[in-house]
Amino acid sequence: MNEIPVGTPRSKIEIQIDGNLVKAPEGSTILDACRQEGIDTPTLCWAENLTPVNVCRVCVVEVEGSRTLVPSCSRPIEDGMVVSTDSDRVRKSRKMVYELLASSVDMDRSTSEVKDWMEHYEVDSDRMGEKTEIATVAQPPKVQDSLYVRDYERCILCYKCVEACGEDAQHTFAIATAGRGFDAHISTEFDVALPDSACVYCGNCIGVCPTGALVFKTEHDMREAGTWNEQDQEVTTTVCSFCGVGCNLELHVQDEKIVKVTSPADHSVTSGHLCIKGRFGWQHAQP
């Protein structure tokens, strides 16, 4: 019998968050420390199974001595750091980030968490102008096969899909950010159709998308038909049958039918990522 080998325990660092002393392990981010203390912090581009890219800037906090706000998702804590998570500056920037996004992107199908935060910060993107008068990313959805829909007018460019396709999970690199500035967008090389790209249809990009820009075709079709009903869906965790890795599957079931498959991000086997068989190979369970 073997004990699980553990490294030397990490020492704890003391910081101040919103006036309270907080001890968190060395190497934690400010976000980790906030979550440890139960301080809710909005995130868009952060995910527990991806490397932080800190591009959305919605998790910014104020750190004493820093000229600008800092992204809590990626900044490691330092001894004696003094952090404010709800100052005027923080609230203003967070609200503005949501307003800027909502003014240019269709946020309708965002996760409920995103919607709740937008309500919390009283987001009003209309003051930027009519969507027909100002620059937006409006475009028709890309439907190029029977598994995926890429609806890029919902894309906030959080880079999560690129990370999941590349270094952080699949190592396929079928998509990347192309263009620059407001024209930056997620694309295959020369915008070739997905089946012609390197895509292996693992669905890990869909798994991490926070705004419904990348969806299973099943979900897309049900939403278009008005039959998608998340409240009535039950989620059951089981084990994929297609190989010996032991990936956990979360089967989302509506009306006794599987409508989509995800994997728990906090599970050590998958970290939320699957392959094409686990993600899409469930039709045989559907009479």
Next chain:
Amino acid sequence: MSDLKFGVDKPTAEEREAIDDFISGVGPASIKVNERFVVGGRSRAKDRRRLLLPALHELQSTSGWISPGGLNYICKVLGVPPAEAYGVATFYHLFSHQAPAANEQIHVCDDVACRLQGAEELIKDLKESGYEAKSSPCLGQCERGPAVLIQRIKGKDLAVVAESPKPLTVKNIDKALKENASSEQVTIPQRGTDSLSLLARVGVVNPKSIKEYQEKNGYEALGIALNVGPDKVIEEVTASKLSGRGGAAFPTGVKWRAVADEQGRPRHIVCNADESEPGTFKDRTLMEGDPFAVIEAMTIAGFAIGAEQGWIYIRGEYPVAEEHLKNAIEEAKREGLLGSDISGSGFNFDISLYKGAGAYICGEETALFNSIEGFRGEPRNKPPFPTTHGLFGEPTAINNVETLVNVLPILRNGGSNYAMKGTENSPGTRLFCLSGRVENPGIYEHEFGITLGEVIEAAGGVKDSKEIKAILLGGAAGSFVTAEHLHLPLTLEATREAGVSLGSGVVMVFDESDDLPDTVRRIAEFFRDESCGQCVPCRVGTVRQEEVLARFTQGTSFASDEELLEDLSTVMKDASICGLGHTASGAITSAINLGLLERTT
């Protein structure tokens, strides 16, 4: 890389040959030793990723665009995923993504300085004469606008500017193409005067001759450095209180010390020659007129911090400076002043020259690293800082051209001697880029502490003795000031106190006849075009800012626009990743505060 899948498009024979030639020194990412043994994989591909940007340049100049077949071939040879390579290629303005319509693509600068000199008319004339012409952000030739960059298929790029005072015409373009020559001249109104230190050789010596360079104190400083050792070099630089001339004014000695202390890891010295701040052309002037000084200074820096590899990242719009630097590197190698065992000291140091491809953001140090490494020029979050996690994640000292060149007089005359010039907190001299409505535009070297009025006076005062309406100080990332600021001493401390910045030394003068709202809108457009798009505040903020200004100039503003502009400024300053977003609203806000933008509603 794993499941790399390459498209079906094939390269042309020429493209294949150009890429093969280019890669021949290092070999492809995967080597088929024989039918049963292939060496390659992820680690080798990672090692070759830094060849992506120069390979794209090869393709662009071979075919006039980033062709699908050519890009595919590059990806196969270097082991880069095609989607990533496409993402990199589409990041840069100087790479085309459509088959070329003509043999040459003419970029005409219509940025803040050049649009005062008839840039828009020139674009129109060129198009009427059948040229493929399009507008470009600042080309760093502000003293002689409108400036032109000609990109050609299978021919070197040409930089063409007017021979003052006559404005550039289509005929100048015809002539440059016929003669296959860039306009080679640097504008140093103070040329040859004794007070010059940084500019002492510019316009005086032949920039292609190492001999002439050596006759004018060239390589004395390196000799001293090799003699006194790395620690003493850093001591002298620290004693001089030299600070960075790129805008952030960080103490150079402190930076070098930090990198030198990272013992046991490969270290790098990077020369930031991506001068792209609108209104700035000082680094170009130094590189064109005194390229050996840049090479010598980098060699000293490399010696001081313990780096064996130096990197120059020069913007793609500077073909003359690039050529002069290339020549200087070769000459220095030939003379044993670069390469292995420099001057018999046992110190090995080499320099790689990297060319940007049209992206202002790559002047941001971490974006510059990403660009060299073959990734999109997107800035990294800091910390960690370059001194510990720089190029290739290794300790790196990055300085701009002007900062580095200062090291030569510091070593020749001693750090404390250097510190006696200028003011106590802003020692030494600095270069000013005079453009716009002054009699004698060009690069000037003055001691810190000179007033803004004196700087303009030294350039012959306002052209045609008109009234100053505004001065853009420090570039597009700086701010506007008015005649009220003429008594402002130009030091780091005094400008900071006045809430302005010296930035990259830009002094651009506008007179009463100039259309300031148009200039301000152009600045907004510049930031919109140059935002890398990575973070939300800057990607969308710069767009919304430009839209507000467009509404201002069109007289269609909303009542809430002023508040919106303030909010945009706040979020960009507070929450953007890098300096571009932090400064994107500075000049605009200052223009509004000074009443330079008359609302037309």
Next chain:
Amino acid sequence: MWAIDPRYTSSAKFADAWLGLNVGTDIALANGVAREIIHSGLVHEEFIHHATTGYEEFKEHVEPWTLEFTSEITGVPSEAIADLAHGYAKAPTAQILWTLGITEHHTGVDNVLALSNLALLTGHVGRPGSGLVPLRGQNNVQGGGDMGALPNKLPGFQDVDNDEIRGKFEQAWGAKFTGEIGLNLTQMFEAMGQDKLKAVWVIGENPADSEADVKHAREMLKRLDMLVVQDVFMTRTAKMADVVFPAALGWAESEGTATSSERRVQRIRAAVPPPGQAKQEVEIISEMALRMGSTNWGQPTPEELWEELRTLSPMHAGMSWKRLEQEGGIQWPCPDEDHPGSPFLHGRLWERPVEGRRAPFSCVEHRPPVDELTDEFPIRLTTGRVLDSYNTGVQTDKFDSPIRSGDALEISSEDSLKLGVEEGETVKVSSRRGSILMRIEIDEDLQTGLAFTTFHFPELVDINQLTSDAWDSKSGTAEFKAAAIRIEKIESMANV
């Protein structure tokens, strides 16, 4: 990372080096690597001395396997073999991972032993980050073995012919059973041929498509007096059956556990109800027991069955149903409820002195594939899976995969020139056991003389008509990975 595979796969492209060995020369390569490690002084002497047996004999055994000789047999250049040997031996930690390319040979077990020798030579076993890792092809291959679905084992890998152990089970189950060792799959087909096996109950397997030399297998199934198939699909085997028990789908319609390659026991759960008359497998088996006259089974729940197992299998003893629910998976051995489970095995080999049996070196001989290459059958055929499909395709052909590559026979460009066949052309492919028609696809990366195809589309291409019926007597596994074939151009359909 080194990839050792006859084919230049995407994993091979990912790796730092690829060694494209001849099919069926794994032992040769391992022996050559072992000799090189020994001759370069890279063995882990302390580990060999304290934790292994038979080193001297082994050393002598691999002595003929010089780099040159190994290269000649495997087709891999000497420098590549040396590179691999040095890289593996010098790495601070190293793992050897394999799948069926090692086991589906007539020397399958010996192949594994040859790899184990390398781990013993270098001490790359029993420590975090090191070891020997067989990757399982289904979610519960490991669990099947753990539960005693082997001819000679009871649950927990306890020997069926051990009276004491059998006694423990007999007491718990209230029934007597024989200590005789049963048949493995290949032996069963042999027994069918000899009319010794007359009734078979197939649960969740499709041998009428998946067996090597499948024509023969189908004949054997037809000879049976009685064939019962319990499955979720009407497979080819089910269609041949006298009785079919429609069953609930394991992973989505049933409660239970599955054990992954890394010995992690995890819960599977029902998310949707089984269709029509399909019943839970536990229920089917219990009902059968009742019909066969065993009245004390009742209708046990999966949880009750698991809790019983814990009392009989020491390696599962600490894994309560509750813990499995709460912890989301535990790796055996887990002897008691305070034990966290075991991320790796064989750590005892690093204790000094080693308690229990030391690990033996195995002197294994290279033996080429049984299905010999001759002028008549000059091309080596190997089969395998592709990413989006699974086994005989009954589960994966139900979804519309954009990356499905189909059922073609992949050959090298050199062979296509030699044979005068083009991409997309239909050809006649024959082995010593049969002939089928296949579409040709040219794979630039394939070595000359090698052909590859999948076995996912038996309805379209009955590939197992060609595969070899040779098998490993130690494991009962057939040599799927090495058949000898001939490819013939079809001049007109009349010739078919």
